Structures are given as structure tokens and as C-alpha cells.
Amino acid sequence: MELGERGRIGLVLPAMNTVAEPEIYSILPEGVTAHTARMYAPVDISDEENFVRMCDVGCENGEQAAKELATAKVDVYAFAFTAGSFYKGAGWDEEIARRIEKAGGAPCIVTATAAAQAIKQMGLKRIGVGTPYAVANQRLKGFFEQKGIAVTKIEGLVLPTAVHVGRQPIMKFEELVRAVNTPDAEGVFISCTNFVTLSKIDAMEREIGKPVISSNQATFWAALRKIGVTDKIKGVGRLFREF
Amino acid sequence: MYGWKGKIGLLVPAGNRVIIPEFYRIAPPGIAFFETRMIVQGSWISEDSNFSMIGNAERGLEELKMCKVDVCVLACTATSFLKGKGWDQAFVTEGEKKLGVPVTTTVLSLLEALKVLKTKRIAIASPWTPDISNRAVEYLEASGFEVVHACSEPIDRIRVNDQLPEFAYSLAAKADVPAAEAVCIFATDLRSIEILSALEKTLGKPVVSSNQAILFNVLRLLKDDQPITGFGSLLERPRTRI
Numbered sequence: 001m002e003l004g005e006r007g008r009i010g011l012v013l014p015a016m017n018t019v020a021e022p023e024i025y026s027i028l029p030e031g032v033t034a035h036t037a038r039m040y041a042p043v044d045i046s047d048e049e050n051f052v053r054m055c056d057v058g059c060e061n062g063e064q065a066a067k068e069l070a071t072a073k074v075d076v077y078a079f080a081f082t083a084g085s086f087y088k089g090a091g092w093d094e095e096i097a098r099r100i101e102k103a104g105g106a107p108c109i110v111t112a113t114a115a116a117q118a119i120k121q122m123g124l125k126r127i128g129v130g131t132p133y134a135v136a137n138q139r140l141k142g143f144f145e146q147k148g149i150a151v152t153k154i155e156g157l158v159l160p161t162a163v164h165v166g167r168q169p170i171m172k173f174e175e176l177v178r179a180v181n182t183p184d185a186e187g188v189f190i191s192c193t194n195f196v197t198l199s200k201i202d203a204m205e206r207e208i209g210k211p212v213i214s215s216n217q218a219t220f221w222a223a224l225r226k227i228g229v230t231d232k233i234k235g236v237g238r239l240f241r242e243f
Numbered sequence: 244m245y246g247w248k249g250k251i252g253l254l255v256p257a258g259n260r261v262i263i264p265e266f267y268r269i270a271p272p273g274i275a276f277f278e279t280r281m282i283v284q285g286s287w288i289s290e291d292s293n294f295s296m297i298g299n300a301e302r303g304l305e306e307l308k309m310c311k312v313d314v315c316v317l318a319c320t321a322t323s324f325l326k327g328k329g330w331d332q333a334f335v336t337e338g339e340k341k342l343g344v345p346v347t348t349t350v351l352s353l354l355e356a357l358k359v360l361k362t363k364r365i366a367i368a369s370p371w372t373p374d375i376s377n378r379a380v381e382y383l384e385a386s387g388f389e390v391v392h393a394c395s396e397p398i399d400r401i402r403v404n405d406q407l408p409e410f411a412y413s414l415a416a417k418a419d420v421p422a423a424e425a426v427c428i429f430a431t432d433l434r435s436i437e438i439l440s441a442l443e444k445t446l447g448k449p450v451v452s453s454n455q456a457i458l459f460n461v462l463r464l465l466k467d468d469q470p471i472t473g474f475g476s477l478l479e480r481p482r483t484r485i
Contacts, residue, residue, distance in 0.1 A: 003260065003261060003264055003404070003434060004260065004264070008260060015279070015305075015306035015309045015310070016306075016309040016310060017310075018245065018246065018250065018275070018277060018310050018311070019245060021263075021275065021276065021277055021278070022245035022246065022267075022275040022276075023245070025267040033260060033263075033264045034263070035259075035260050035263060035278070036263070036277070036278050036279075036280075037257075037279070037280045038279045038280075038303075038306045040302065040305065040306055043309060065280075067257075067282065068257040068280035068281075068282055069257070069280070071257045071258035071282070071283070071401070072257065072258050072259065072260040072280075072404075073258075073260070073401075074260075163309065163311065166310075167244060168244075169244060196244065196245070
């Protein structure tokens with residue numbers, strides 16, 4: 001059997017990310033492999049200026065990462081950088097996809113686009129949003145609204161650096177889901193590919209009785225579907241079970 | 244948190260798509276792997292080609308430092324052999340200065356593995372040209388080993404990872420001679436983890452692959468003794484009490 005004979009996913013990741021690789025390998029179906037290239041980016045996200053700098057520098061290094069992964073013959077790129085894909089508003093996410101596709105010569109899915117697509121495909125119009133960020137919440141709210149999704153509440157953990165984000169225990173995810181689950185929300189989205197979520201998505205969906213979507217879950221889902229892997233994977237939420 | 248027992252950083256040649264799937268398949272609980280890629284010029288292994296890659300290692304080390312890895316590996320085999328003994332130790336020293344955690348290379352890991360297996364006479368199998376295979380022999384002999392047989396079947400860099408595990412199996416079987424106490428299979432991008440146990444049963448001696456030796460050595464450096472069974476006798480041995 002060939003390695004990755006059903007498809008190979010190229011993860012384009014911010015350099016400090018320590019969550020996306022183990023999370024994708026915890027759910028990948030037999031026959032699919034994932035390979036990572038890193039985008040150098042500064043890690044300070046404590047204020048607006050630094051947050052934008054992290055996104056700018058990270059995005060600038062995206063094409064280099066795609067070129068590296070191209071030599072590993074991947075079938076799809078997953079630009080797994082939520083902030084870097086929403087921070088300039090709707091349209092920028094598609095622009096990033098175009099740049100990566102051009103540099104790497106294969107289709108690219110982007111986290112922010114994938115999140116909006118997952119939310120819409122599940123028929124959700126109003127969502128609560130939780131993030132690890134300190135300052136970018138209005139940008140994310142604006143992005144979803146531009147995509148036609150209303151945000152009933154948005155709350156951040158106010159973490160000072162992107163490295164701190166990767167060190168959060170899974171309880172922080174559970175707390176965030178509860179905190180943004182307003183009565184009028186039809187579902188919850190938890191942002192950031194460097195924030196652990198996958199192992200507790202099912203449990204939180206049961207607890208709140210609504211769909212829960214996360215950055216990594218939506219990214220992996222969009223990447224797998226893009227290469228025609230339609231397996232209904234159990235244990236990682238309604239999105240993977242039904243869509 | 245992932246990697247609660249240990250976070251391993253891998254510097255890999257940009258085209259590698261074997262080491263991470265092999266590691267995530269067999270790693271014990273609590274161990275997480277993070278990779279960064281180094282672009283390589285040229286489709287055949289040579290000093291020019293491999294050292295165009297090493298030019299990108301510094302950036303890779305910076306990136307893995309941001310991940311706060313507990314140990315870091317230069318996951319390319321031939322590079323260490325090309326420059327002869329001493330180069331990879333210097334790479335390790337520089338890397339450790341930068342990262343503040345243990346750094347190692349594939350070949351230094353291999354030497355640790357052979358030490359644990361108490362073997363002095365070895366056979367080697369590689370997908371390299373005879374010239375590169377000879378460099379491996381020189382390096383290993385300078386390190387106190389006797390290479391009793393070297394067998395190589397040259398494949399250009401981009402197609403090494405297209406080979407099925409049976410390629411490594413038959414190459415290693417061909418490399419083996421009665422005088423060899425162990426057989427080594429080289430290249431981190433050559434699939435072999437699936438066939439190591441079967442090969443050991445056929446040959447009746449330990450078989451060490453590049454990736455298996457790396458995993459053994461990084462777990463040893465992390466003082467992790469969780470057993471891994473079914474992927475060769477090396478990984479079944481204790482790592483911290485030798």
C-alpha cells in the first residue's frame with residue numbers, strides 16, 4: 001500500500017503551533033497523511049499592532065511553506081492559520097488561498113473560509129464565538145458578518161502570546177464554549193488552530209445541545225473533503241459525522 | 244496538552260513524507276512531533292545539494308525553538324556522512340547553543356542504536372549512489388565499525404518516498420551477509436517501519452532503520468522507557484537503563 005494513497009494534506013502552519021499536527025494525526029483516516037511546513041511569525045498578540053504584525057509576517061511566509069510542501073507532492077494545502085486568514089476581512093481569505101495555490105501548484109483551503117463554510121453548511125445563522133485572543137475579536141466578528149453569519153456573543157481569553165495559546169488545557173475550550181453559548185446562538189465556534197479542541201467537541205455538543213465547530217476541526221474537514229475523502233469520522237462533532 | 248511527555252522537533256528535507264506518518268503511527272502516548280522543512284536544490288544527494296539544504300537549518304531551528312520542543316533532530320541521513328566525522332557533532336553543538344535543549348542527528352542516533360545493540364560488524368543498505376554509500380562506509384569505519392557489506396540501489400531524491408516497504412525489505416535482505424551482526428537501512432524518506440520485525444525474523448539479527456534509530460534516540464534523550472513493540476527489536480529494548 002502506498003503511504004497516503006487516498007491523499008496527502010500539506011499543513012501550512014504558523015511556526016509556534018504545537019496543536020494542529022497532533023490533532024490531525026488523532027483523527028486522520030487510514031490512507032491519508034499530513035505533512036507540515038512552518039511560517040515564521042512573531043508570537044506577541046497582546047495588542048493590535050503586534051497582532052497585525054504576527055498575521056502580516058506569517059502570511060508573507062506562506063508561499064515559501066507551500067513551495068517546501070510542493071516537493072513532498074501534497075494533494076491539498078491547508079492554510080491552518082485562523083487569524084492570518086480573517087484579519088483583513090472577507091476576501092482576504094480567498095486571496096491567501098489563491099497565493100498558496102499559485103506558489104504550491106495544488107488546491108488550498110483556508111481556516112477562516114472553512115469555518116464559515118462549515119457553519120453555513122450546518123444551517124447555522126447565529127453563533128457564539130470564543131477565542132484565545134486579546135484584541136482581534138472585533139475583526140473576527142466582522143469577518144463572520146461579512147460572510148452572512150451573525151455573532152451573538154464573542155469572548156477572548158486575552159492571552160499575551162501565541163505560544164501561551166498552545167499551552168492551554170482542554171478545560172479552557174470547555175469554559176469558552178459555555179461562556180459564549182447564548183440562548184439565541186444556534187451553535188458555537190471556537191477560534192485558533194493552536195488551541196486544543198478536538199477531543200472534547202462531542203462532549204460539549206452533548207452538553208449544550210448545539211453544534212460546536214473549531215478551527216482545526218473545520219480545517220481538517222475542508223481539507224479531507226477537498227481531496228474526496230468523505231468518511232464520516234466519529235468523535236469529532238456533528239460536522240464530521242454528518243457533512 | 245499534546246506532547247506532555249515530550250515534544251520532538253524534526254528538521255526534515257522539504258520532500259520528506261515518510262518520517263512523520265511513521266512516527267505518529269508507532270509513538271507512545273504523550274509524545275508529539277513537529278516538523279519544519281528545508282528546501283533542497285538538486286535531485287541527487289551531493290555536497291552541493293545537501294548543503295543548500297543545511298543553509299535553511301538555522302531558520303528551522305528558530306521555528307522549532309518557538310514550539311519549545313524538548314529535543315530536536317536533523318532528520319536527514321546522508322548529510323552527516325558527506326562531511327565526515329565531526330561535522331554533525333559541530334551541528335549539534337551549535338544547535339544546542341541556540342535551542343537550549345538536546346539536539347541530535349540521524350547518524351548520531353544510529354551510532355547510539357548500534358552501541359546499545361553491541362554490534363561492531365554491520366551491513367548497510369541505502370537508496371544512494373555507490374559514491375554516497377562509500378561515504379557512509381568511511382564515516383562508520385572512522386567511528387569504529389566494520390562495514391562487512393554495503394548494498395545500494397540508487398533512486399533520485401524525489402522518488403525515494405514512492406518506494407513501497409518491500410523495496411527496503413529486499414534491499415536489506417540483499418545487503419545481509421553471514422558476517423554481519425546487524426543490518427542498517429538508510430534514508431529517513433524510505434519506508435521501512437512496517438517490515439522491520441519481519442526482516443529481523445528472516446535474517447535472525449537486528450535491523451536498524453534511520454527513522455527507527457531516531458525514535459529510539461530521542462526517546463532515550465527524553466528518558467522515556469515506554470515500550471514500542473512490533474517495529475524491530477531496538478524499540479523493544481529499555482532506553483534509559485542500558
